[in-house]
Amino acid sequence: MSRRGRSTSGRLPLVLLLPALLGLAFLLVPLVGLLIKAPWSTLPDRLFSADVWQALRLSLVCATLATALCLLLGVPLAWLLARGGLPGRSLIRAFVTVPLVLPPVVGGVALLLVLGRRGLVGQHLDTWFGVSLPFTTAGVVVAEAFVAMPFLVISVEGALRAADPRYEEAAATLGAGRWLTFRRVTLPSIAPGVVAGTVLCWARALGEFGATITFAGNFPGRTTTMPLAVYLALETDPEVAVVLSLVLLLVSVVVLAALRERWIGGLR
Amino acid sequence: MFRRTAFAALATVAALAVAGCGGDTPAASSPSTSSSALSGTVNVFAAASLTGTFTQLGKDFEAVHPGVKVTFNFGGSSALAQQINSGAPADVFASAAPKNMDDVKDKGTPTNFVKNTLEIAVPKGNPGKITGIKDFADKNKKLAICAAQVPCGAAAAKVFAAVGITAQPDSLEQDVKAALTKVSLGEVDAALVYKTDVLSAKDKVEGIEFPESSKAVNEYPIATLTKAPNPDGAQAFVDYVLSDKGKMVLTAAGFDAP
Known part of the structure; x- marks a missing residue:
């Protein structure tokens, strides 16, 4: 299958090739613009300022924690959607994808209304446990997880639906329980989908801006992630914003490429 | 209704795109026509603290000058100044501080129109x-x-x-x-x-x-922009803000006279 695909690639129809190249250019040219406009001469000085590293570290930590949270909740949710046989499943699926279409700022407001100090749930968190999520690093993680989780759920659910359920049935006839089947049969068979979803989810969390600044506010070292730092730097010193953007770009490309190589490439 | 709004939005976007590409090219304005016949869109970039009052003033202005549409871009003054310097097609800039007004390069003479505490x-x-x-x-x-x-x-x-x-x-x-x-x-x-x-x-x-x-105490300056796509509309809107009617709306909202 894959061999045949490769042999035909030499004569790709022009109808596809042209828009494909246009699409590639459309995605790449803005990044080239960043590179051209970067203040290369002063780059090292700007790069090694404490603020940059503080924001970058916070971004990486929060995106990773948010992804872990998404994995913990999202994979079971995807399983429920694909295998649970729930009534009104398409409606539930629509709700799962709501954060994808919701403007992130609105997502942030919604989170405030529920998890804020006066929120439906948040007020109890505050009075019973003294926990208040807004303006904390935990709040950043929650905001990023809210926005990024649909990417994971959709990927994993797609993989689950494409996976052959007969293996699970075979495992069941051999006496495996549902949890054992899930762990030893289902999960390995959908691993590429889970990894792809995880990568997407992490990338989305890393770039999250709107929900974060609305729900978690902006304070250096606590909630100022790279996208927030870029936004605020843009208002006073656009060159700093470009430098910050380059750092974020470089880190994400390196991480994404490494993950692809290690996981998705290896599994193909 | 929705279609009309959508079309207006599209038209605005198109106008913005054209103006953005045009750069220095002055927008087609015919000085020969009488100054009372204003037309087109006036893009006003205003400090976030002016959101309520300027929205009101925009509506009043449109009522006085039928055929003119006022659109607003409210935000932090520093972000707005940055957008204008990057070529955003603004006709008028109202800043919440003189410093952010100074940051804008191509503009008419700013006038302080209110104070805020x-x-x-x-x-x-x-x-x-x-x-x-x-x-x-x-x-x-x-x-x-x-x-x-x-x-x-x-x-x-x-x-x-x-x-x-x-x-x-x-x-x-x-x-x-x-x-x-x-x-x-x-x-x-x-x-x-x-x-x-x-x-x-x-x-x-x-x-x-x-x-x-x-x-x-913050002084709020307002100015027309040299590269305004709609210079006549820009000047008319600034005049309206500085007029007695404009002052009335602003002081009712708690602003002090400059």
Whole structure:
């Protein structure tokens, strides 16, 4: 299958090739613009300022924690959607994808209304446990997880639906329980989908801006992630914003490429 | 109705795109026609603290000049100045501080049209028991102020210096309305915003005045922009803001005369 695909690639129809190249250019040219406009001469000085590293570290930590949270909740949710046989499943699926279409700022407001100090749930968190999520690093993680989780759920659910359920049935006839089947049969068979979803989810969390600044506010070292730092730097010193953007770009490309190589490439 | 709105939006976007590409090319304006026959769209970039009053003024202006549409871009003055310098097709800029107006390169002579004073905004009932500006040094209170880039943040810094305290904010908001939202949702015990913001949200927040606010009074300048796509409309809108009717709307909202 894959061999045949490769042999035909030499004569790709022009109808596809042209828009494909246009699409590639459309995605790449803005990044080239960043590179051209970067203040290369002063780059090292700007790069090694404490603020940059503080924001970058916070971004990486929060995106990773948010992804872990998404994995913990999202994979079971995807399983429920694909295998649970729930009534009104398409409606539930629509709700799962709501954060994808919701403007992130609105997502942030919604989170405030529920998890804020006066929120439906948040007020109890505050009075019973003294926990208040807004303006904390935990709040950043929650905001990023809210926005990024649909990417994971959709990927994993797609993989689950494409996976052959007969293996699970075979495992069941051999006496495996549902949890054992899930762990030893289902999960390995959908691993590429889970990894792809995880990568997407992490990338989305890393770039999250709107929900974060609305729900978690902006304070250096606590909630100022790279996208927030870029936004605020843009208002006073656009060159700093470009430098910050380059750092974020470089880190994400390196991480994404490494993950692809290690996981998705290896599994193909 | 929806279709018309959508079409108008599309037309605006197209106009913006064309104006953006055009760069220095002046938009087609025919000076021969009488000045009373204004047309087209006036793009007004205004400080977030002007959201309520300018929206009102825009509607009034449209009523006086049928055929003219006023569109607004409200935001932190620093962000707006940045957008204008990057070529955003603005006709008028109203900043919450002279500094951000100075940052804009190609503009007419700015006129100060109002003054605004800082005030402490607390949620209804003052749950955080805020008594005055000194509470902003209290680590145990949830506090929001504007980021130093935006005028309200710069004014806040002046106030803190005048009082002699080190502020302990939990969040540095990107514009004054974002700070106000945090108060009206009850997420912070207090935020330092403008007097006019407290007034605009008076069913949700309470204001606490403090004497040191006189140390950081913000003057609001307004100016037409040299590269305005609609120079006649721009001048007319500025004149309208400076007129007695304009002043009435602004002072009713709590702004002081310059």
